[in-house]
Amino acid sequence: MDRRSLIRGAGIAGVLAAGVAPAVHAQAAIRWRLASSFPKSLDTIFGAAEVFSQKIKTMSGGKFEVSVHAAGELMPAFGVVDGVQQGTVECAHTAPYYFFGKDETFALGCAIPFGLNSRQMTAWMVEGNGMKLMREFYAKFNIVNFVGGNTGSQMGGWYRKEIKGLADVKGMKMRIGGFGGKVLERIGGVPQNIPGGEIYQALEKGTIDAAEWVGPYDDQKLGFNKVAPFYYYPGWWEGGPQLDFFVNQKAYEGLSAENKAIVEAAAYEAHVVMQARYDARNPAALKQLVGAGTKLRPFPNDVMNAAFKAANELYEELNTKNESWRKVYADYNKFRADQNLWFRFTEMGFDRFMQSQKL
Template sequence: MERRNFLAKAGVGAAALGLVACGKKEEPKPATAPAASSPAPAATPAPAASGEVIRWRLASSFPKSLDTIYGGAEFMAQRVAEATGGKFQIQVFAGGEIVPGPAVFDAVKDNTVEMAHTASYYFFGKDPTYAFDCAIPFGMNNRQLDAWMRYGNGTKLMNELYGKSNIVPIPCGNTGAQMGGWFRKEVKTVADMHGLKIRIGGFAGEVLSKLGAVPQQIPGGDIYPSLEKGTIDAAEWIGPYDDQKLGFNKVAKYYYYPGWWEGGPQLSVYVNSAKYAELPKEYKAILHMACADAHVDMMAKYDAKNPIALKQLVGSGTQLRQYPKVIMDAAYKAAMELYAETSKANPGFKKVYDDYSKFQADENLWFGIAEGAYSSYMGTKR
């Protein structure tokens, strides 16, 4: 996930990581008295050496009410401040406070803000290739995606893609496999999907269109009233913890799983490439380590909170339903057709998809043997 093999080479690697772990602040060493093992200072003092405080703004795509996802950016910013003794400060703004959530890509590209925190598949309309930085239907799970980013070609390919828009992407969070959405009525066959109005977008929306459903692009804050009024028949969001906070169980009875379109959606920090280049080497390393810490923390937070929320939802009357295999198979077939069509029309997409799918095939083989068998057995001991 963290595309950053150079972290191990950064002079502050171990020290900064220790500061992140213990939460202590350390006064910056004077530029005129570097440690014996430190490289010679640059001819032009960087902000870290001169004592100047760097202040950046980060535009999130998410509302403050989502303490898991929105909170991931705050967690990262806090770690950066702690590790730099307050010399690098990142102020986080919720979606709409500076720019609307869907506009953060262009805000970073155009240097309206230095940073953003978002889900890259929101920019499917610009180029579907961006979805690989987050999630695609029947794609990799959290750990598999991390492996592709760290030890496959994921980092290289994403940096090439985003570099065309003056953006440096850094993984900063993952929700894990999501749920498959809230439905006002049961769906048992593919025919039940025909004409179904469901809040969903991107690749998943196009896959469901092939099954006869009618995708709807609706902001998170408008999902509840749309379900309540019957304007839509179903909606997907994230998982038990966030869905319960938004009250979807009060207006839709059936809760489906798994969210086959989001097996491990990654959140990313976007940094304007010119601003990134201006950062001292130490601060670049700290930024990447802070994002890595937030990445792990978000997944852990969801894993801790989702089980409790799910039990509460079921206890209040929510009906859990697993997607019938016939619907899963039809969706998988439609997704593979869509990838073939998109690859034919978009050479850049094909380049990434070919690499991604090859890596995923090996990951699925391994996970099916060890993780899959273990998880299946432990699931029988509930």
């Protein structure tokens, strides 16, 4: 009697009694490495990768583990796309707009000046065409993307001198992340792309005149208020910047259907937790900063208007010379128009009333 006939005829109890064990193929343990673009000290933004890692381990019963490495441990903060593309690491956690130098379309997967807010960005990615369009684009870099968090609307940064009007922007050297620097340059500023862990030193030494990072909670940790007294708002270049988990395409395709689902579920968990942490922690930090002497200021209208005009001129230029940008931006732009119409009657009206009340 062959093994198959024995198993069919006797059942598992009979097989075991007969001393014949069926072949069992245990799934091999999976060990990935994740390269972050952020330092460990920033527990909100770096912490999203830790949430991702923890959830994967828990949901897989410890059979799938992702070790998380801060910027500089495995590769530089701005080297993670090359690392994932080349398969040096299996995945990364980063802000896609850091890599607009490779192609401006990267910025649309994160934030562009006067773009979508955080809720609108999530809606575009999850229920709109955002995920589909960005996955088509990232495939050229051997990358599969997953949502990886959002900071919510950001502050406009720290300035060594007061910004009274557009003239004060001329010649100003500012650390500004990603795509916003292209617009700053058009209104007279000099953008500098510096990793988060190196900003304080540059601002302290006067190598730069201004710097933006995220908002009060992170900014207080980085100590910017000690070297630049003026804190401006809003961060018009990132109304809702989305971070991503970038996964090497070959590594992802090698996963079982179950493990692919685990990766996606863990990414969604990290996505929600990251913004919840920022929204919960920023208010107290802002109060503390202002209490310590920080001078809170809105951007002058001429700065906002000039930046808005320059941003739209830039987008029109890119439509004529970057096919990938044109395809994705057309959908993004239409979605943004519809969202702004809706939010005008709901979120904005409610928020305006609530912020006028004494609570």
